[in-house]
Every structure is written in C-alpha cells, then in structure tokens.
Amino acid sequence: MKISQLFTKTIKEAPADETAVNAKLLIRGGFVSKVMAGVYEYMPLGFRVMEKINNIIREEMNAIGGQELQMSVFQNKDVWSATGRWQSAKDVMYQFKDAADKEYGLGFTHEEPLAAAARHYINSYKDLPRAVYQIQTKFRNEPRAKSGLLRGREFLMKDLYSFHASQEDLDQYYEKVASAYGRVFERMGLKTIRTFASGGSFSKFSDEFQVEADIGEDIIYLNKSAGRAVNKEVYTDEVLAELGWDKKSLAERTSIEVGNIFKLGTKFSEPLGLKFTDEKGDSKPVIMASYGIGLGRLMGTVVEVSHDDRGIIWPESIAPFKVHLMSLSRNEQAEEVYQELTRQGIEVLYDDRDDKTAGEKFADADLIGCPWRLVVSEKTGDKIEIKRRSEKDSRLVEVPELAKLFL
RNA sequence: CGGGGCAUAGCGAAGUGGCAUCGCGCACGGUUCGGGACCGUGAGAUCCUGGGUUCAAAUCCCAGUGCCCCGACCA
Secondary structure, X not given: OEHHHOOOOOOOOOOOOOOOHHHHHHHHHOXXXXXXXXXXXXXXXXXXXXXXXXXXXXXXXXXXOOEEOOOOOEEEHHHHHOOOHHHHOOOOOOEEEOOOOOEEEEOOOOHHHHHHHHOOOOXXXXXXXXXXXXXXXXXXXXXXXXXXHHEOOEEEEEEEEEXXXXXXXXXXXXXXXXXXXXXXXXXXXXOXXXXXXXXXXXXXXXXXXXXXXXXXXXXXXXXOOOOEEEEHHHOOHHHHHHHOOOHHHEEEEEEEEXXXXXXXXXOOHHHHOOEEEOOOOOEEEXXXXXXXXXXXXXXXXXXXXXXXXXXXXXXXOOOOOOEEEEEOOOHHHHHHHHHHHHHOOOOEEEXXXXXXXXXXXXHHHHHHOOOEEEEEOOOOXXXXXXXXXXXXXXXXXXXXXXHHHHO
C-alpha cells in the first residue's frame, strides 16, 4: 500500500473530546473514526488490524473444534421472552418497534438464539458435544460508553457457545477454551491474568482474562505465585478461604477485561426446550457454556499497553503492515524495494509522498507503528536502513538480505 | 440515571454586547528535504439547536441536544 493512495491521513492533534490514549492514537493514525459516543468506524488501517485479530481468534477457535457461523443481529422478541431476558435486559438491549408495532431487538449476546437454533440439530447424545462461534457486531445500550474503544455501544465480538451432555464434559471443554484464550492473547503480545469472577446463577465463578492497565475499570487481587487473580466483585473472606489464598499475599491491580468465559448449565436450554435423549432413552436438557472476546476492546488494550509518546507499537502478529518503507527523495530505489518485498508476500506500507518532509514521514511511521521501518535516502547509499519500531538503533543492510529478515 | 466540565473552519484554540480571529491541515507558486522546515497567495464558518432580551448576540437569559470525566450500572 502506498501512503499517497491511502484513504486516511494522520493528524497531528487528537480531537479534544478524546482523553483515552487508545482513542487518541488510533484516531491520529487514521485507524478509526468516531461517529458517536462508544461507536467507532474502522478505517482501512484499523480494519487490517481487526482482520489479523479475527484470524488469530479463528485459528484458535477452529483448533478446539469451534465451527464458525453467523447468527442474525436482528432479534425477535419471543426467544428472549422465553428466558425472561426481554424484560431483565431492557436496559442493555436496544429494543424497538416496526411500523406494524411488532417488537424487535438488536443482539447484545446470543445465548437464546443459539439455544433456539440448536433445537433443530441437537436431539441425541450422539449430537454432543458441539461448539460454534461467530465474530459479529454486537449492540449494547451502555449507560456510559467510555475509554475510547474499551467500552462501546456497537462493537465486534467473538462469541463461542458449547453444548454438552454432561457437566464433566463441559468442565473439560471449558478448560480447553481457557487455554485457547490464553494462546489468543499471548499471540497478540498481551499478558493476561486468569481471574475468578462472578459466575451468575449456575456456577460459583466465571473466568475473566484481565490485562493490567491503569485505564481499566476492573479491580483485581493478584496472587503472583499462582499467576491467578480474583475480581473485586467476588473478593470476600469466604472466597479467599475457598481458594486457600492469604489476603496478605494479594496485590490490588487495575485491569481491563478482554475475555470472559461462563458455564451456563441449563439456564438457557431449559426454558428454550433444548433437550437431548441420552443412552438410556431419557430426555435431558443440554448443558451449555458461552465464551466471549471483545475485539475492539482487545485492539484498544493492545494500544494502551504498547505505545510510547510518539505512537503505537504494534506486535507483529496484528500490525496493519509488517514493514513501513519510506523514501527520502529516492523514490526510484524505494519503489524497487517496495516491489521486491511485495512480490515476496511481505506486507509493506510505502511512504512514497514527495510533498512531505522527512520529519513528517518519521513522525507518521512512529505514529502508525508498524514493527519494521525501512528508510531509503541519500544517506543510505545502495543499502537500506532498517529499524524496529520497538528499538532505538538502526542499521544498514543490503537489499538482497532484506526479505530474509521478514520471513 | 446523579455530579462536574466542554461545544467557534477538517483538527486544535482565541474572542465576555459592536466587521468572526489565529495555528495546523488543504489548494496554488517558490525555497527546502534525516525528526511534523520556510516565504507568498487562496479556499474553507448553521459560532451545537430552538426560543428570548437588545438598535445590535459567538458573547446575556431560558429550554434542549451532543461529547468528555467521576459515580451508579456492566449479560
């Protein structure tokens, strides 16, 4: 991609109404554009990052047997009334009427519609277990959208649902998902802390994946030796006793919840009549679990924990481009490098603008934050200057060596 | 939903009753060219919306809307 052709451009000053670092940098770099409180549009650079995140998640979900599907965002009232959530979730679910006064909602999660859909396909113990997931836009009427991409009213979410014949089977799969979640976050360069959190009605705890960050809205108590934490919402003497944790050994931290996994039991399958026939011929409700990752929040979190005063420092796995190539009055030679790297399948963002000063180009490279920066200039002669975004020092390399560095 | 703050050009800001300004960005011309360089010219405004006061309102008053922060809330 040539920057001279790019749809967006960078801006020097972030809009005054953004205070969160993630929003400031992502807007300045042209990754996202704000529409309303808690609603952002993903511009080409941001979309590329999002696609990389999606693909990491897809790989890990597929690896544990998840089957990707796509539910509808548009929701009919009946299925939600069956569990009582049409009423109880009124504050969070966007609900409205059509011209004929019929009521509808927008999906903020999909337990009900998934359980309803599964009735068509799950009838026997032979149909279990199953796991399906989607990556889809969710809508939530947040009373207070805030912190840039971290709490939105419209956001992309990966939601996985699993269906089981027994509690033991669910428990086993649940741990598989927890491991997969750990890999997803690790591949994006995030250190997550698995955290005991409120479990809702079915199980004692749910598990959250928390990333330490001052901007986070969660308070967790970290047990360093265990590498686990407990969320403030369940931080009680009884819980600590149950976990066998000593209050004095816990450290209070502020953190961002990037993922949450829940054992649902039969909370949704029973009211929706999702049953199966077991080996003995008995009819039983299917046991379910759901697992969520907020994609926009994840992207915002990476920016929060990986930036400096000049801009974003993307991990290679989700950077919009691997290489940021810039020409300082050497467009002919830079063009060759661009063509060569592109031919080898390396993603290059090429700053070919000849009406910009060197300073602006360097500033943009740092702001956009691709992992590798290449400079072609008078100074570099026949060689190319190469520098990692995360490091200070650069060095000169011969053109033929270049590609090897990135493969 | 409670408390606080803000709203003027694409972005950042000044203007507290009397001709709407400045910087960035944008266009054109020129000088530059390794860290947002410079000179000149130009385009760009529903001063958040509606009402009121006044000879005169971006400015004062009333109502509303939007955005940010704190809190409540967060399947």
